[in-house]
Amino acid sequence: MDNNNLTYHITKTDRKKREEMLGQKAVTLWFTGLSGSGKSTVADALEQKLCEMGKHTMLLDGDNIRFGLNSDLGFSEADRVENIRRIAHVCKLLNDAGVIVLASFVSPYAADRQKAKEIIGETAFTEIYVSTPIEECERRDVKGLYKKARAGEIAHFTGISDPYEAPLSPDVAIDTSKLSLAECVERVLVSLK
Amino acid sequence: MDNNNLTYHITKTDRKKREEMLGQKAVTLWFTGLSGSGKSTVADALEQKLCEMGKHTMLLDGDNIRFGLNSDLGFSEADRVENIRRIAHVCKLLNDAGVIVLASFVSPYAADRQKAKEIIGETAFTEIYVSTPIEECERRDVKGLYKKARAGEIAHFTGISDPYEAPLSPDVAIDTSKLSLAECVERVLVSLK
Numbered sequence: 035m036d037n038n039n040l041t042y043h044i045t046k047t048d049r050k051k052r053e054e055m056l057g058q059k060a061v062t063l064w065f066t067g068l069s070g071s072g073k074s075t076v077a078d079a080l081e082q083k084l085c086e087m088g089k090h091t092m093l094l095d096g097d098n099i100r101f102g103l104n105s106d107l108g109f110s111e112a113d114r115v116e117n118i119r120r121i122a123h124v125c126k127l128l129n130d131a132g133v134i135v136l137a138s139f140v141s142p143y144a145a146d147r148q149k150a151k152e153i154i155g156e157t158a159f160t161e162i163y164v165s166t167p168i169e170e171c172e173r174r175d176v177k178g179l180y181k182k183a184r185a186g187e188i189a190h191f192t193g194i195s196d197p198y199e200a201p202l203s204p205d206v207a208i209d210t211s212k213l214s215l216a217e218c219v220e221r222v223l224v225s226l227k
Numbered sequence: 228m229d230n231n232n233l234t235y236h237i238t239k240t241d242r243k244k245r246e247e248m249l250g251q252k253a254v255t256l257w258f259t260g261l262s263g264s265g266k267s268t269v270a271d272a273l274e275q276k277l278c279e280m281g282k283h284t285m286l287l288d289g290d291n292i293r294f295g296l297n298s299d300l301g302f303s304e305a306d307r308v309e310n311i312r313r314i315a316h317v318c319k320l321l322n323d324a325g326v327i328v329l330a331s332f333v334s335p336y337a338a339d340r341q342k343a344k345e346i347i348g349e350t351a352f353t354e355i356y357v358s359t360p361i362e363e364c365e366r367r368d369v370k371g372l373y374k375k376a377r378a379g380e381i382a383h384f385t386g387i388s389d390p391y392e393a394p395l396s397p398d399v400a401i402d403t404s405k406l407s408l409a410e411c412v413e414r415v416l417v418s419l420k
Contacts, residue, residue, distance in 0.1 A: 052284075082240060102316045102346070132283070
């Protein structure tokens with residue numbers, strides 16, 4: 035797009051002011067991991083905890099956002115890239131609004147997570163790798179997706195027919211097959227202090 | 228997209244809880260009007276006022292959002308439709324986060340504003356028509372865009388080479404060539420009570 039005719043509009047009420055009003059630092063906690071690894075369960079429990087602490091949060095979820103903003107996108111690699119790009123910009127806008135974001139997405143490609151980090155801003159971005167082994171995720175198979183993927187009924191399924199590039203140096207790593215939910219929440223909380 | 232493999236995820240911390248925490252109703256104030264009509268000036272001033280009242284707000288602006296989320300979109304009719312669709316979903320997500328949104332966009336097509344209203348939800352959506360006449364907008368020409376449009380240097384310019392479909396029954400109408408900034412802000416505020 036030709037941006038020559040756009041002027042960046044600086045508003046008087048800014049992120050800093052909004053963070054002050056809410057008494058918090060607006061960050062994005064980005065949960066990455068396989069389907070069934072427990073990302074949303076941990077994110078939900080963490081959000082409850084933050085809420086009890088008086089923090090103001092918003093949870094973005096892969097499944098949820100695809101019904102709305104990204105309902106025009108499928109699961110090809112190009113669409114997954116665009117999916118993450120848009121989500122990262124929404125995280126940024128929510129952070130600009132002073133809100134702490136919990137973003138729970140498979141986000142299998144390291145390059146996309148890196149791009150998300152750049153969009154959101156390095157200091158605001160925390161990468162949480164939910165490292166539950168695929169055997170355990172497949173055993174749980176909460177949504178029956180692994181079964182379908184193994185049967186070839188779902189194409190581009192991360193961990194089966196599409197790769198998952200594990201984070202090499204996440205800010206936090208949690209394996210929900212080894213830690214309790216409370217321990218997982220605590221590890222993320224500690225990383226924020 | 229095939230949504231058969233998605234499960235709508237219901238989180239424990241919801242919009243109602245977030246609204247309660249912030250002590251406000253999360254609505255979207257949608258400013259529509261020609262370039263130069265004064266949308267962003269009024270939205271800025273209103274946001275300042277709401278901020279003083281302890282309300283928690285976010286301002287979305289046509290120019291701003293096009294640098295980020297919608298940087299892949301141009302100004303063709305199809306892209307303008309997609310531009311407004313995405314923005315409406317961001318408004319909805321911010322409202323779900325409990326935040327009052329001030330959305331300032333030319334949004335020239337009635338059908339797009341209607342779609343935005345449907346996405347955001349009728350009870351949360353307030354349409355504010357900044358009805359400043361085009362002669363006044365062109366006289367101001369803050370960004371020099373009308374001059375360029377008249378010279379044929381900008382295609383698809385609303386009011387010159389593209390239509391602007393004025394709202395038939397906006398919730399509020401304000402003409403910044405007839406009302407002071409304070410009066411404009413007051414009219415919108417009154418509509419919220």
